[in-house]
Amino acid sequence: MDHSIIEAFAEAFANAPRLAEMEVRSPLQGTLRFRRALHSAEKKPRPTSKPAVPVSTLANTAVVTAPTPSTDTLVTSTLVGVFRAAQKVPVGVGSVIKAGQTIGLIEVMRLSDEISAPISGTISEIFVVDGQPVEYGQALFEIIADIAKEEQENDA
Numbered sequence: 001m002d003h004s005i006i007e008a009f010a011e012a013f014a015n016a017p018r019l020a021e022m023e024v025r026s027p028l029q030g031t032l033r034f035r036r037a038l039h040s041a042e043k044k045p046r047p048t049s050k051p052a053v054p055v056s057t058l059a060n061t062a063v064v065t066a067p068t069p070s071t072d073t074l075v076t077s078t079l080v081g082v083f084r085a086a087q088k089v090p091v092g093v094g095s096v097i098k099a100g101q102t103i104g105l106i107e108v109m110r111l112s113d114e115i116s117a118p119i120s121g122t123i124s125e126i127f128v129v130d131g132q133p134v135e136y137g138q139a140l141f142e143i144i145a146d147i148a149k150e151e152q153e154n155d156a
């Protein structure tokens with residue numbers, strides 16, 4: 001996304017204190033997502049693997065880095081090829097998956113390489129569609145870890 005567009009969205013988000021989340025999707029350039037922690041007894045923030053950047057920093061930063069889909073576990077493409085949805089057990093947003101489960105394929109020159117889930121959890125977002133060309137390192141899935149299952153597997 002153009003730097004000026006990112007800055008405009010960051011400023012709009014910073015100036016809307018009641019807005020908890022804002023997402024901008026571009027089919028060619030990815031997803032830009034802003035989230036704000038709300039101080040409420042009802043809403044508990046999800047644990048993240050890295051600290052969130054304060055909104056004030058986003059609004060005042062001269063150079064904004066490339067947007068990332070989220071701080072949850074991302075499954076990325078290990079090859080350049082064509083994404084294929086899993087045929088045996090199709091997965092979608094909300095699907096509960098196990099570590100090691102095949103969640104998709106990357107097809108390269110009529111050969112398929114399986115994409116396996118690195119953790120057990122729930123698929124929260126799918127960034128590609130069946131038949132879409134993908135690049136190395138491109139985000140394919142976002143998985144919210146099932147912490148209880150991981151602790152049981154580690155104890156065994």
